Amino acid sequence: xxKSKSHCPINQALEVxxxxxxxxxxxxIMFDGKRYFREILGSDEKIASNILTDRLHKLETFxxxxxxxxxxxxxxxxxxxxxKGIDLMPVMIHIAEWSTKHREVSEKDIIHxxxxxxxxxxxxxxxxxxxxxxxxKVSKQ
Amino acid sequence: xxKSKSHCPINQALEVxxxxxxxxxxxxIMFDGKRYFREILGSDEKIASNILTDRLHKLETFxxxxxxxxxxxxxxxxxxxxxKGIDLMPVMIHIAEWSTKHREVSEKDIIHxxxxxxxxxxxxxxxxxxxxxxxxKVSKQ
DNA sequence: TTTGTCTAGTTGCTTTTTGCAACCAGTCAA
DNA sequence: TTGACTGGTTGCAAAAAGCAACTAGACAAA
Numbered sequence: 413x414x415k416s417k418s419h420c421p422i423n424q425a426l427e428v429x430x431x432x433x434x435x436x437x438x439x440x441i442m443f444d445g446k447r448y449f450r451e452i453l454g455s456d457e458k459i460a461s462n463i464l465t466d467r468l469h470k471l472e473t474f475x476x477x478x479x480x481x482x483x484x485x486x487x488x489x490x491x492x493x494x495x496k497g498i499d500l501m502p503v504m505i506h507i508a509e510w511s512t513k514h515r516e517v518s519e520k521d522i523i524h525x526x527x528x529x530x531x532x533x534x535x536x537x538x539x540x541x542x543x544x545x546x547x548x549k550v551s552k553q
Numbered sequence: 554x555x556k557s558k559s560h561c562p563i564n565q566a567l568e569v570x571x572x573x574x575x576x577x578x579x580x581x582i583m584f585d586g587k588r589y590f591r592e593i594l595g596s597d598e599k600i601a602s603n604i605l606t607d608r609l610h611k612l613e614t615f616x617x618x619x620x621x622x623x624x625x626x627x628x629x630x631x632x633x634x635x636x637k638g639i640d641l642m643p644v645m646i647h648i649a650e651w652s653t654k655h656r657e658v659s660e661k662d663i664i665h666x667x668x669x670x671x672x673x674x675x676x677x678x679x680x681x682x683x684x685x686x687x688x689x690k691v692s693k694q
Numbered sequence: 695t696t697t698g699t700c701t702a703g704t705t706g707c708t709t710t711t712t713g714c715a716a717c718c719a720g721t722c723a724a
Numbered sequence: 725t726t727g728a729c730t731g732g733t734t735g736c737a738a739a740a741a742g743c744a745a746c747t748a749g750a751c752a753a754a
Contacts, residue, residue, distance in 0.1 A: 416657070417597065417598040417599070418597040418598050419657060419658055419659040419662060420577075420580070420597065420598075420658075420659075420662055421648070421649040421650075421652035421653055421656070421658045421662050421663075421666055422576055422577060422580045422645065422648055422649060422652070423577060423597075423598055424652045424656035424657060424658055425648045425649070425651060425652045425656065426573055426576060426577065428656070430571075430572060430573045430576070431571060431572065431573070431711095432567055432571045432572070432712090435563055435567060435571070436561075436563060436564060436567065439561070439563045448730085448731085449730075449731050449732075450729080450730070450731075453731095456558070456559040456561065456564075457558040457559050457561075457564055458558070460712075460713055460714065460715095461731085461732065461733085462712090462713085462714090462732085462733075462734085463711095463712070463713080464732090465731080465732060465733080485721075485722075485729095485730080486720095486721070486722090486730095487720060487721045487722080487729085487730045487731070488721090488729095488730065488731080489730090489731065496655045499651055499654065499655065500651060502647045502650075502651075503644065503647045503648055503651055504563065506643045506644045506647050507562070507563055507566045507644055508562040508563060508566075509562075509643075510566060510640055510641060510643075510644055511562035511563070511565045511566045512562055513640065514637045514640065515562070515565035515566065515568075515569070516557070516560060516565060517560055517561075517562045517565055518560040518561075521560060521561055521562050522562075525562055572740095573741090574741095589701085589702090590701075590702050590703075591700080591701070591702075594702095601741075601742055601743065601744095602702085602703065602704085603703085603704075603705085603741090603742085603743090604740090604741065604742080605703090606702080606703060606704080607740095626700095626701075626750075626751080627701095627749095627750065627751090628700080628701045628702070628749060628750045628751080629700095629701060629702080629750090630701090630702070630703095
């Protein structure tokens with residue numbers, strides 16, 4: 413890991429997800445229920461497989477997610493968010509909120525974001541709890 | 554402007570600030586009171602001048618900031634956040650909050666973030682109001 | 695009016711990262 | 725045993741970033 417440019421909190425965060433792909437991968441796992449390499453590879457933005465490999469490794473190293481073997485299919489890896497990863501939810505929500513106000517976002521996505529934002533803390537908390545449950549399960553393997 | 558990879562709100566936002574430098578520039582203007590090219594160039598992370606030129610142009614094109622001539626020194630350009638830029642404050646705050654919890658952040662910066670986060674909405678609102686005032690001033694030139 | 699300094703950049707070059715397509719070995723189900 | 729699916733790897737071309745040197749215009753002092 414190359415040394416930090418600075419210890420500013422914004423810079424520290426950007427060293428984890430300051431690129432075009434990392435937050436999209438986290439989004440896939442956090443909101444879209446994707447857990448496997450090929451599922452993430454298949455999302456709309458068409459990430460290349462070598463980049464995905466690289467980012468998943470980095471996210472694992474940073475402790476944002478953990479990689480475990482699928483119980484049923486031994487060749488399948490399951491990627492699960494850690495608490496550090498789950499804690500990015502407020503950041504993701506606010507980014508999405510900003511986008512729906514200021515950028516071109518599809519009607520379907522606006523509704524989805526509104527559910528989470530306006531639908532309030534309750535829905536977000538439920539989602540966070542579900543993700544934490546999942547983490548607990550893969551942790552005791 | 555090359556076409557979007559997708560209309561997902563997260564992706565739309567990343568097309569604006571999904572890189573190592575853009576959010577640091579916004580931070581400099583938003584929280585550190587920097588307004589001139591050379592001021593931003595001088596921050597801790599040592600951005601290269603050609604990259605800074607490029608990002609300032611892009612941010613202007615995206616409508617995140619406006620560029621005006623300094624009243625006193627005609628060769629100086631003043632970079633001011635637009636409302637679209639100011640609206641990124643909640644995102645910045647949550648990123649900083651996440652970093653202070655999960656990443657290596659200097660004691661000084663932690664205090665600074667805590668003021669804004671724990672110090673609550675009031676301080677943030679005041680800062681936002683001040684930035685909006687500034688925008689109003691440069692707008693009527 | 696010259697000299698030096700400060701301004702916002704630009705230019706040319708090297709290194710790093712990304713993007714793309716083809717490929718591969720192991721797993722599994724029929 | 726075949727064929728499709730799994731998580732990747734490899735090699736090459738293109739784009740972006742990094743670095744250092746440079747420039748033209750504004751200004752202030754001598």
